[in-house]
Amino acid sequence: MTERPNRQILLVERPRGKLEESQFKLIDSTIGDPGPGELLVRTVLLSIDPANRAWMQGRTYREQLGAGEVMAGGALCEVVAANGAPIAPGSIVQCEPGWQEYAVVPANRILPVAVRGALSHHMSVLGITGLTAYHGMLDVGRPKKGETVVVSAAAGATGSVAGQIARIIGARVVGVTGSDDKNRLIERDLSFDAAVNHRSDKLREDLAAACPNGIDVYFDNVGGRVLEAVLPLMRTHGRIVCCGAVSQYDSATPAPGPAGVPGQLIVKRLRMEGFLVSDYIGEWAEAQGQLAAWVAAGELAVLEDIVEGLESAPRALIGILAGDNVGKRMVRVAPDPT
Amino acid sequence: MTERPNRQILLVERPRGKLEESQFKLIDSTIGDPGPGELLVRTVLLSIDPANRAWMQGRTYREQLGAGEVMAGGALCEVVAANGAPIAPGSIVQCEPGWQEYAVVPANRILPVAVRGALSHHMSVLGITGLTAYHGMLDVGRPKKGETVVVSAAAGATGSVAGQIARIIGARVVGVTGSDDKNRLIERDLSFDAAVNHRSDKLREDLAAACPNGIDVYFDNVGGRVLEAVLPLMRTHGRIVCCGAVSQYDSATPAPGPAGVPGQLIVKRLRMEGFLVSDYIGEWAEAQGQLAAWVAAGELAVLEDIVEGLESAPRALIGILAGDNVGKRMVRVAPDPT
The missing domain is CATH 3.40.50.720 (NAD(P)-binding Rossmann-like Domain)
Structure with a gap:
């Protein structure tokens, strides 16, 4: 059993009015090995979306976020170890690790990403x-x-x-x-x-x-x-x-x-x-092919807004709710492994 | 040139708040012969609909109703005379004469009705x-x-x-x-x-x-x-x-x-x-066939709410807005000629 050092951002209380930085807390913790059917992943790019805030308001297409939990969020991650899942360490996957450097996620809740071009495009135009x-x-x-x-x-x-x-x-x-x-x-x-x-x-x-x-x-x-x-x-x-x-x-x-x-x-x-x-997951591959072709042809410009460091995530989310971003906002949590 | 006596209900002012009877006035007038391409029709059953009130609020799918005009409304009418239009006197047509006993309407703004069963059904379940x-x-x-x-x-x-x-x-x-x-x-x-x-x-x-x-x-x-x-x-x-x-x-x-x-x-x-x-006018005949078949089979009950006399129309409309009707409300203006 290996325990790795980890850093996590918790939602310490649900906002009553506007979301504030004080409602989050960055903590040091550790993370163990993945269990059977699980993956240990390292967060590379964390997606910052207005929907993150909506999840705090009540039940949506997912359960309401609770106080004290690791803040939820999607990300592009690198697979560190897979316990019984046929996916190689070093692979890039799309999953929901939450706001932390490392996470253990069920292997059936990830999407493998066949990286072409810039990794960040898989979170913006192809994401x-x-x-x-x-x-x-x-x-x-x-x-x-x-x-x-x-x-x-x-x-x-x-x-x-x-x-x-x-x-x-x-x-x-x-x-x-x-x-x-x-x-x-x-x-x-x-x-x-x-x-x-x-x-x-x-x-x-x-x-x-x-x-x-x-x-x-x-x-x-x-x-x-x-x-x-x-x-x-x-x-x-x-x-x-x-x-x-x-x-x-x-x-x-x-x-x-x-x-x-x-x-x-x-x-x-x-x-x-x-x-x-x-609802359209069966058509994503085709859509990504078309989007990538438009980008390659210079018809579709890609706007990205990358913020550095896990600790920046609360401010990045609060800012996006006020409209301070241009294009797809994401937080870089680890260097690009690709 | 024949002048027939007519009775009309005018909208004398647009309601500011709730619709009131005092905003209507019943007047005696006369009506002349139809011009070329026009029909003289006699109102038999006048349709009373919540939409009549919505027309007073502003532009909808038709122009806003103005103060001093004959109150607008659809009806089943009997053709009295047709000037150059191929439709026989005595025919039943669906048209928009407004709230009056007789009206002159353009021949291209009527729909002939092939009456089957009760005439009122052509205003309720088949209307x-x-x-x-x-x-x-x-x-x-x-x-x-x-x-x-x-x-x-x-x-x-x-x-x-x-x-x-x-x-x-x-x-x-x-x-x-x-x-x-x-x-x-x-x-x-x-x-x-x-x-x-x-x-x-x-x-x-x-x-x-x-x-x-x-x-x-x-x-x-x-x-x-x-x-x-x-x-x-x-x-x-x-x-x-x-x-x-x-x-x-x-x-x-x-x-x-x-x-x-x-x-x-x-x-x-x-x-x-x-x-x-x-928007579905091209499919009305088929729909009417199905509706009539359901009625004949006893699967579809027809609710009608017939009020007697042109002078009752304002009260009938005010009442429908408060929900005092059961089924299709209409005003009988003339005896059923069928």
Whole structure:
């Protein structure tokens, strides 16, 4: 029995209001060998996502996070040892070790990663957020050439890919972000057709001006007042892809829903549909092939936002909830072994 | 040039809050001959629908109603004279004469009705509300045998048919109405499996008790707090059919939307979709054939609520907004000519 030194970040209490650094604690601990059917993995890149905060609010597609637990989170990890599982040490896997340097995970809860190109791409454009953008836009939103597509959190990990996919298939793409700097970036580097700042006090008018023909597809990462502003601009038979509701995650009390539900849905025969990327797992390999091809062809720019050190994770999460990231945020916990 | 005496009900002012009888006025007037391409029709059965009130609030799928106009509304009418249109006097047509005894309507804005059985059935089960129930339930909601379907305004014109269709195809059907009397009626006469009173102060618990397996399809006629109570009970991949939002029509200020939008849609991958029956016009004949067959077989009970006299129309509309009807409400303006 080997005991290795480990470092872990615990969620010491559930936030009542906004998430704060004091609700986390970094501790030194040790970790033992994997049991039968388990792997010992080393965390390389830890994924930081708004959903991490939503897991603290209550039951979602997973159990609510509890006080005193190692903070949950997905990561790209290197296999250190496998107990009875046919996977070689040194392999890269996608799994959920939580916020710690080493973890023991069940072998049936990992996905092997065939690394091609930069490892970080397997967390951004080829990872969960890239796949979320791909399936959400193409399978749920289904924009057609010439249609107007609006994407919120458009400089974020999912939004930046979702908007570019819509542009690649020939839609007019309008991004919504929370800063003029981000808007310049998505117009210049990602070739969005227009951009709107959601902090504007005339958001609805700005959106209307950017979408003179109305909106056919809204890829919603934020919910709240952006969703409310979009609803009256939707065109008949428009589609709203419910991907995230980041505006509602960092709070104890959920806001009322957007005015116009269900009225606008009826009058304009809108379809508003939620999805989880896990529903499409059988199609991920094909999606990754297409995404990688777009990247290789220079059609899809990859935005990444890598923060150094496990101890930075709480600040990185709190920041992403306030929108301080550009592209896919991750925390580097160990050097890239590839 | 013949001038016939006519009686009309005007909307004399748009309601600011709740609709009142004083906002209507019955006047005597005259009506002339139809021009080229027009028909003179006599109103037989006038359709009273919550949507009549929604038309006063603003632009919907039609222009907002204005003060001083003849109140708008659909009807089954008898053709009195046709000027250049190939339709025989005495024919029954579905059209929109408004609230008046006689009207001149464009020949290209009528639908001929091949009357079979009771004329009133062409306004209830075979009319717009029956077709709305049919297409909304089967084409938008798509319940499967064994699934749980909840229908609000379940004793109303659309809800009573929608719920029975779901029951016919083998779903477990739970109705929501605003009275215990209506609940007894839908359970006893329409064979709903269970019924919930939305005036209960523990609506959510009552719904949960009536739907122990959760809700697969919610056919929503009301919006508001019933929709809000249903959302947390929806099952993964559930569908919400946005048919109406009656709870929001009789008011000047729209309420906030239901909490849980878009959060519940994402977590449970729900589809929430609005529709208008007019989108399915090419399939109406087939739908009417099926509905008539179910009625003939005794599988589909028809609930009608016929009020006598044009002058009763304002009170009939105000009443339907408060839920005082059972089944399809209509106003008999002239004796049945068939």
